[in-house]
Amino acid sequence: MLSVLFLEDVALVADAASSIGPALAGRLRSWTATANAAGATVFQGAEAIDQVADDWQALENAGGSATPFQSLAMARAAAEIHLKAGEIPRVAVVRHGGRPVVILPTVIGTRFGVKVARFLGDPLIQYGDALCxxxxxxxHIEAAFHxxxxxxxIDALHLRKVRGDARIAPVLRQHAIAFNGDEAPFLDIAGPQAHEEPRQVRRARRKLSALGPLRLTVTQGAAxxxxxxxxxxxxxxxLEARRLPSSVVGCEHWESAIDRLADHDGDMQLNLAVLHVSDRPAAYEVAFTAxxxxxxxxxxxxxxxxxxxxGRVQVADTIAWCRDNGFARYDLLAPADDVKRSYCRDAAPVSDYSHAVRPAGHALTAALRLTPVAKAVLVRLPAPLRRLALSVAGR
Structure with a gap:
């Protein structure tokens, strides 16, 4: 099981700092495929995002992006990191009546010699979907999928973190294999609210208040x-103290992408909610809004x-701030846990999907489906055994 444990992480962050040599530069050169019979046009290479940017922004402005993780700003920030890692953006655009109706952004990477397409932005994005x-x-969504x-x-598709209500979900349920099922707890802020805070929040608030006055600040963008x-x-x-793997935090390139998103001034924004005890920051929440x-x-x-x-008080106070500032939903994202569920009554199902399109892809997709199980086993191990397991796995 350890042999597949870090299959995903190794592939997602492998040598992102490496320079792009002449051979690789040739592979990254942009090209455009002719629209097929179903009406899909594919843009591939280093300039793919720029080539579809106008269509992307138009579709985003028309309500085509289900979450901020499908925004053009997120795609631009992510594409830069993918290219540094030698991964190739590949974007399918479907038109109807002369206008774009579906954009499916993916990125092609190689895992153990097998070409795999993921959602562009993976592992940064927390929900994967097409713009529709x-x-x-x-x-039309099927045309983009095909x-x-x-x-x-490619040899296989590996599309992660797809909500049950995602635009692409019905197509994936029909054509791909779902695995790694989880939930993303969320709270509809406009709905009926509990009259009293959970006991754990009240206790934490009392202990922190004894150390100084509590204050929440929320800032956006560069601020x-x-x-x-x-x-x-x-x-x-x-994460380092507990030897827990992360494909984003701890990777300087993906952290730089998050930092870059602070400069974006549009509907999608990066936010920081910080709980202070007196003037000292006690808990932070990095959030995206759209x-x-x-x-x-x-x-x-x-x-x-x-x-x-x-963190319990910070989340409770952030929810209150969101309610006071016109937000309708507070989404805690997957994976679900008891702490997240203590704030939220509802949750959306979230799954990963794999689809082998060539013989070489079948073995890899089978291994990918084992990876979440292996990670779950790792997280439950005591810290000393986790360190030993990571050492054996070469981490």
Missing amino acids: EPGTAKR AAADPSA ARDHLREALTLKRRW GDRWYAFIGAVADEFARHSP
């Missing part, structure tokens, strides 16, 4: 950058306050 004009017919699954370009860097540093140290939805991306706590569970 509202009301788009299923056949263009992405072209056996002349959030200092706290963003503090939060990432704390999260990185927490429209009236808040997506809690990364949480971190300061060591000096950790024993008092400041």
